[in-house]
Each structure stands twice: as C-alpha cells, then as structure tokens.
Amino acid sequence: MQQRYDDRPDIHLTTLPVTSAPEDHAATLQQAHAYQISSAKDETPARWFADERLLAHMPDLLCVSTSGSGYDTVDVEACTRAGVLVMNQAGANARSVAEHTLGLMLGLNKRLAESDHRLRRGGDFSREDLMGRELYSKTLGLVGIGHIGRRVAELARAFGMHVIAHDPLLDAETIGQRGARPVTLPVLLGEADIVSLHCPRQADTLDLFDAQAFAAMKPGALFITTARGGIHSEAALTAALQSGHLAGAGIDVWDVEPPPQEHPLLQMSNVMATYHTAGVTHEARRNIATWAADQLLATLDGQVPPRLLNPEAWPRYAERFQRLLGA
Structure with a gap:
C-alpha cells in the first residue's frame, strides 16, 4: 500500500497512533480529506470511530474507507449527513x-x-x-x-x-x-x-x-x-x-x-x-491494503468508488469536493 502513496507526491499520508486521541492531532484531522479506519470494533478505541464526534474534528473530510468488508466502526448515517462517502473492501478477503x-x-x-x-x-x-x-x-x-x-x-x-x-x-x-x-x-x-x-x-x-x-x-x-x-x-x-x-x-x-x-x-x-481470523491471511491483508489504497486514490481523483456504501451522500459530497479541491 505504501508504494501506491509514494507514487503520488500530491498525496500526504499520515498514520495516527491508535493509543492517542483525536485532540492530539487536531491540525492533521482539520486538513484530512480521507480517513482509513480498521473494521475491528473491539480493536479500535471508540474515540477513533468515524462518527459525529470525530467528524466534528474533520471539517474537510470527503471519504472514509474501512480495512475490510465490515464497517462497524463507521456511523454511515452521520457520514451521509455530512456529505462524506463511505467505502469498504468487500471481496478482498x-x-x-x-x-x-x-x-x-x-x-x-x-x-x-x-x-x-x-x-x-x-x-x-x-x-x-x-x-x-x-x-x-x-x-x-x-x-x-x-x-x-x-x-x-x-x-x-x-x-x-x-x-x-x-x-x-x-x-x-x-x-x-x-x-x-x-x-x-x-x-x-x-x-x-x-x-x-x-x-x-x-x-x-x-x-x-x-x-x-x-x-x-x-x-x-x-x-x-x-x-x-x-x-x-x-x-x-x-x-x-x-x-x-x-x-x-x-x-x-x-x-x-x-x-x-x-x-x-x-x-x-x-x-x-476461532478469534475472527477467517480473513486474517497474508493474501487477504495484502488485497485489503492494495484495494483500499487504489480506491481512496481514485476517489480523491474524482472517480466513483467501486465499493461505495452510501451513494445517497453523493450530491452533497460532489458539492463539497468541488469546493475543497476545485474539481
């Protein structure tokens, strides 16, 4: 996945420690256009869930992407109201x-x-x-x-x-x-x-x-x-x-x-x-990382993500995309 971003100098990738809090990264979250989040609800602290509380820290956010087919860590309705697209990686594992x-x-x-x-x-x-x-x-x-x-x-x-x-x-x-x-x-x-x-x-x-x-x-x-x-x-x-x-x-x-x-x-x-390990293989993790990077980059380039979960958010998203990125 890292190589995908390295090939795009116009994209800046920041990894936030899961043990930290959103308040510790106010400047980064204020500027973020995309947010990648784990699908595992019991491994992700609730403070990092893509819900109304986190969205309040991210006024320029355009899209949220989960690291699997699940999206328990995302409040899809809150994202839709905010004009934020939500996508998953269904099929990768x-x-x-x-x-x-x-x-x-x-x-x-x-x-x-x-x-x-x-x-x-x-x-x-x-x-x-x-x-x-x-x-x-x-x-x-x-x-x-x-x-x-x-x-x-x-x-x-x-x-x-x-x-x-x-x-x-x-x-x-x-x-x-x-x-x-x-x-x-x-x-x-x-x-x-x-x-x-x-x-x-x-x-x-x-x-x-x-x-x-x-x-x-x-x-x-x-x-x-x-x-x-x-x-x-x-x-x-x-x-x-x-x-x-x-x-x-x-x-x-x-x-x-x-x-x-x-x-x-x-x-x-x-x-x-077993401990939610059905999709935890080297092959599946590689697929998920690659699919997520490709889908996020395509979305930030103005394309419709292939695994979009809330198409009803598109009208407001399109207006915000044009205003924020001028495209």
Missing part, C-alpha cells in the same frame, strides 16, 4: 473467509479438534468414540451469497454437497447463477444439514438467529458463522447446543472479541472456535 468456513465444516464434521484434545489429554478411548461424518451429499444452507457466500458454494460443490441459499438482496436467477438453489429462510432452516452465515451486520440482521431460528433448524444440524457477532444470539446458540438440538457449531465471530475464556460456548467440545 473472500477466498480466505470461504476457505476458513470450509475448514470449520470439516473440523466439526470430522471432529478434528475433539480428536486433537483427546489425544493430548490421554486416557482410554477408541477411534469409534470420535467417529465423524462426510460432507459429501450433505445440504449446505447459505444465509447470504455475496462475495464470500458464492465462493463457499463453489468449494462446497467440489465436496459433493447440495447448496441452497437465502439472500433477500438477490433475485432467484442470480442466486442460481452463483451456484445455489434459492429458498426462503424457513425452508433453508428446515432442510440444511449445515447452516452458514454470510450476511452483513445491520439493523435487520441483528439477532436474526435467535432461539426461534435455532429451534427451526434441522435436528442434529451444524451452525457456522464467519459473518459478524450480533447476527446470532450466543445465549440462544448455547441453549440449542446444550439441549442436543444442534450437533455442533463453528464460530469465528463474537459479541465481544476475543470472547472471555469462561464463555459457555468455549467449554463445549462440539464447538470449534
């Missing part, structure tokens, strides 16, 4: 997250973590005590089939799985083109042997998977999420696993990250847990 999703499916179905833990602890047990299942011929239900979901569908089909999907943002033809049979959410919950979440965290998806949704899932099904914390209820998932209604869960995202060590889901042998 899609392959990494899709592979991680398949890894969780394989790990749960083959009981890999359980086997590893039992061997390390020692004791008497037979191989049959850890008997797993194949992915072949199982039905995978995708809740969301965007950048990541479509790649999960591709990998799942390579394992001989049947793929169904629910995505209210896409029509049936598009879902079919992306490798899945379109279904309603109730049908998906009733048919899928494995349910995998790939939808964004927003007002209409918060607590989408509550006690009622888990109860509607097929008995003995697996639940996988590499989406965002808050889309599923951790308490409801815990109850569904404790009751035996669900056979297991693979969880990469949490309400609080990392989750506390005493979290009930971390005490269960049929839960495979």
